Amino acid sequence: xxxxxxLDLLISLGGIAIMVAVSWGLGAWRTAKVDAQSARERLxxxxxxxxxVEMFVSADGRTAAALSEGGGEVAFVFAAGxxxxxxRAKRGAAELSAEGCDVVARLGDITAPRLRLKAPDExxxxxxxxxxxxxxxx
Amino acid sequence: xxxxxxxxxxxxAFVLLVLIEMAAWxxxxxxxxxxxxxAASLLMGLGSQIAxxxxxxxxxxxxxxxxxxxxxxDIPNSWWAVLICFVIDDFRYYWFHRISHERRxxxxxxxxxxxxxxxxxxxxxxxxxxxxxxxxLLFKTPLVLLxxxxxxxxxxxxxxLIYQFWIHTEMIDRMGPLEWIFNTPSHHRVHHATNPRYLDxxxxxxxxxxxxxxxxxxxxxxxxxxxxxxVKNLGTxxxxxxSFHEWIGIxxxxxxxxxxxxxxxxxLGPPGWSPDGSRMTTQMIKQRWARLKGGQGETAEPALAxxx
Numbered sequence: 001x002x003x004x005x006x007l008d009l010l011i012s013l014g015g016i017a018i019m020v021a022v023s024w025g026l027g028a029w030r031t032a033k034v035d036a037q038s039a040r041e042r043l044x045x046x047x048x049x050x051x052x053v054e055m056f057v058s059a060d061g062r063t064a065a066a067l068s069e070g071g072g073e074v075a076f077v078f079a080a081g082x083x084x085x086x087x088r089a090k091r092g093a094a095e096l097s098a099e100g101c102d103v104v105a106r107l108g109d110i111t112a113p114r115l116r117l118k119a120p121d122e123x124x125x126x127x128x129x130x131x132x133x134x135x136x137x138x
Numbered sequence: 139x140x141x142x143x144x145x146x147x148x149x150x151a152f153v154l155l156v157l158i159e160m161a162a163w164x165x166x167x168x169x170x171x172x173x174x175x176x177a178a179s180l181l182m183g184l185g186s187q188i189a190x191x192x193x194x195x196x197x198x199x200x201x202x203x204x205x206x207x208x209x210x211x212d213i214p215n216s217w218w219a220v221l222i223c224f225v226i227d228d229f230r231y232y233w234f235h236r237i238s239h240e241r242r243x244x245x246x247x248x249x250x251x252x253x254x255x256x257x258x259x260x261x262x263x264x265x266x267x268x269x270x271x272x273x274x275l276l277f278k279t280p281l282v283l284l285x286x287x288x289x290x291x292x293x294x295x296x297x298x299l300i301y302q303f304w305i306h307t308e309m310i311d312r313m314g315p316l317e318w319i320f321n322t323p324s325h326h327r328v329h330h331a332t333n334p335r336y337l338d339x340x341x342x343x344x345x346x347x348x349x350x351x352x353x354x355x356x357x358x359x360x361x362x363x364x365x366x367x368x369v370k371n372l373g374t375x376x377x378x379x380x381s382f383h384e385w386i387g388i389x390x391x392x393x394x395x396x397x398x399x400x401x402x403x404x405x406l407g408p409p410g411w412s413p414d415g416s417r418m419t420t421q422m423i424k425q426r427w428a429r430l431k432g433g434q435g436e437t438a439e440p441a442l443a444x445x446x
Contacts, residue, residue: 001149009184015150015153019157028160046371081255083367085371086371110379110386111379
């Protein structure tokens, strides 16, 4: 553009700032809602042989967790902008804990966020943390 | 003959076209934008321009200029040579791009470009920060040895890159007879899709004829909408993680490798390769899809019990 690399980079940064600002101004900063239907639909696409028999959807609509038929596996669905991501693991492979009314899942995967599933009460959170981790099944 | 830096010259047009596409998305509802995704793509694009300045660009130029001394033919810097160079370089791009999908070492760089779940003009700019030196050495040196001047190669590579910018859009449907010869938005949507039937297809840069010739062409179906991204979509917009996550994955796997076979599999095998077959390669995903489709009909969706 100008022949000066540093100046060119500054101009590019300015261009990026304009495009991001316009995108935000047009209402493009959005986050997908994770509900039972969207989580099932995404799981069916990403993991079509994962047969979810029970699902726990976070009250904030950001995350869902599912137990497979037979209870051998768990799957998580999470919002990533307007898209959804999924991760599937052997039951017990993910680190799960109950923190108050939340179930916290650490998947040991730098590309997946630390997942926080909001339950209506502490007892539900503890129950689901146990079920998803494999410590309990019922 | 002078070879201008066409990519740098095109940057203002890139910005303008992205802004037009954003406005068109808002007005028509076609396509999609998400601010954090677009910001990540744009920062990846900026980083890919900075990365060669860290020494890789100079190294490549030095190697190419040295190799040029040993060229087989004296190809003049004329317009017809540029045209031939453009076509041969596009053929080179097809194979480089195909290997970038079929071998994990190269995929670790290229995955960046596919990591957005959106398909718009900013996705075109989501480029890798890594792997450019090795790719250049392996795939472009033969053209230099053939007799094409490195600056001519840089020029046609830039034109190829600019061509590939505008095809990253959902605004344009099909393009009639042009679909036979050229890579188009429709063909490239298929390339970016993760639907099993579309995986690992349409590697072309400019001319789709390479895919038609080598059996990797898949047309976009009206019955199956493209779903973009990678088979394990990222849950982050952090450019550092976007850039290096597959390299980190390779390192972790190599640390656990128990034999030379596993080392080779983890680096040069197809993405998703694992010694025990516990992960999914493209071939395995396609086989699973075919199996489930055969057993359960077109949608391949499993029956689900009611959720809690």
